[in-house]
Amino acid sequence: MRAAYLAAVRAHPPDRDPIAFQKIREAYDLIRDAERRLELRLFGPPPLESLDALVGLFPDERRHVGPEAWLTVLRETRR
DSSP: OOOHHHHHHHHHHTOOOHHHHHHHHHHHHHHSHHHHHHHHHHHHHOOOOOTTHHHSSSSOOOOOOOHHOOOOOOOHHHH
């Protein structure tokens, strides 16, 4: 695992590719500890955001379209 990390660091040095180097470094920090590696295998990575953050993406009000749009789709699929 360390050899693969060093090869990736040589391929993406911080002076030429700082974003890739940072991602490689963060990934290696996550898996170099055996206990942390086992935790990742058993439970997966931590969620990026809680589901509560997704609620803010949608408007509070609902828009009623009416049945005509659905009826048009159903008529077209029967043809």
